[in-house]
Amino acid sequence: MSIIRTIKNYLAKSFAVKEKDPATAYDQWAASYDSQPDNLMLALDEELFSSLLDDTEISNKIIADIGCGTGRHWKKILDKAPLKLIGYDVSQGMLEILQKKFPQAETHVLSSNKLRELKDHSCDMVISTLTIAHIDDVQEAMKEWCRVLQPGGDMIITDYHPIALARGAKRTFNDKGKTVSIINHVHPIEKITAIAKQLQLVEKRLTEKSIDETMKPYYDQQKASRLYEVWKGVPIIYGIHFKKL
Numbered sequence: 001m002s003i004i005r006t007i008k009n010y011l012a013k014s015f016a017v018k019e020k021d022p023a024t025a026y027d028q029w030a031a032s033y034d035s036q037p038d039n040l041m042l043a044l045d046e047e048l049f050s051s052l053l054d055d056t057e058i059s060n061k062i063i064a065d066i067g068c069g070t071g072r073h074w075k076k077i078l079d080k081a082p083l084k085l086i087g088y089d090v091s092q093g094m095l096e097i098l099q100k101k102f103p104q105a106e107t108h109v110l111s112s113n114k115l116r117e118l119k120d121h122s123c124d125m126v127i128s129t130l131t132i133a134h135i136d137d138v139q140e141a142m143k144e145w146c147r148v149l150q151p152g153g154d155m156i157i158t159d160y161h162p163i164a165l166a167r168g169a170k171r172t173f174n175d176k177g178k179t180v181s182i183i184n185h186v187h188p189i190e191k192i193t194a195i196a197k198q199l200q201l202v203e204k205r206l207t208e209k210s211i212d213e214t215m216k217p218y219y220d221q222q223k224a225s226r227l228y229e230v231w232k233g234v235p236i237i238y239g240i241h242f243k244k245l
Contacts, residue, residue: 019170022134023090025182026069029173030093033070040218041130041237042072044209045158048239049073049129052156055205055241058082061124064115064148066141067131068107071098078102086123088115090134113141121150129158132192133165133184139195146199146244155201155242161208161235162186169236189238201242208238 020028036042053076060083068074068087077085087107089095095107108117113135126145135141149155160169171182193203211231219228 019181019183021183023092025173025180026089026091027093028175028180030070030091030097032173033094034072034097038218038221040215041160043218044215044237045130046072048207048209048237049127049156049158050076052158052205052207052239052241053077053080053127056125056154056156058125062086062122063125063127064088064118064123064145066110066115066126066128066145067134068098069094069130071101071105073127073129074098074102074105086118113137113144115144115148118148120147123148123153124150125154125156127156129156130160132157132159133162133187134182136185138185138187138192142192142195143199146201149244151244153244154204155196155244156239157192157242158237158239160184161238162188163235167234189240192240196240196242200245202245203240204243205241206238207240208235210235 026033053073058077059081062084063077063082063086065073065077065085065087068089069091071087074085074087084106087095087098087105088110089107090110092109095109098107099105126149128145132138132141145155160171165184165186171184172179174180189206189208193206196203211228211234216225216228219225
């Protein structure tokens with residue numbers, strides 16, 4: 001998922017490899033996913049999601065994490081003492097890694113947008129980080145998330161910025177010397193907020209981050225300074241906090 005590598009690969013026209021569906025790709029990536037100390041997107045998501053989470057009170061709350069992966073955010077969530085944290089992901093491999101880190105975790109494999117294990121209005125919060133662009137029918141997904149969210153509940157979404165995806169940024173990883181690209185869909189933020197409005201979700205906060213000089217060291221480290229100049233100023237990640245009426 002290194003944004004620098006994905007940009008470099010894109011400009012080099014190296015995406016002749018067919019994109020893989022998220023379930024297959026993340027199963028393949030699972031074993032090495034947590035070993036990415038220099039991944040710019042993971043660093044940005046950590047910063048952005050932590051800030052959005054700090055705006056909410058989650059003690060003794062029930063939380064559903066859609067696209068939980070290996071549980072990157074779970075320690076900081078659990079440190080805030082929620083009543084229950086439930087993870088959903090399309091990748092069995094990613095969930096297996098999560099279970100090793102959090103043996104008591106409740107997790108479920110997603111085969112559709114339906115959260116069949118959750119009753120209507122059964123959650124106080126729904127979160128989804130670096131996931132929504134992997135979902136084709138985002139309206140169906142958000143409608144389901146809203147179904148399980150109780151009135152007054154919170155929804156936090158973060159992901160690659162659709163402007164960056166539209167300009168060619170892709171989620172990729174390296175496996176045995178080969179670049180693997182994962183299918184993404186471009187969902188403009190205006191589309192996300194319009195769907196939210198239809199679902200009686202009120203936007204509390206929208207945060208967008210563009211590539212700037214604070215990110216230059218990531219590019220320099222990978223000898224990609226020229227790419228930094230090309231992509232400087234491009235929105236790269238966003239986060240939204242909604243509250244259900």
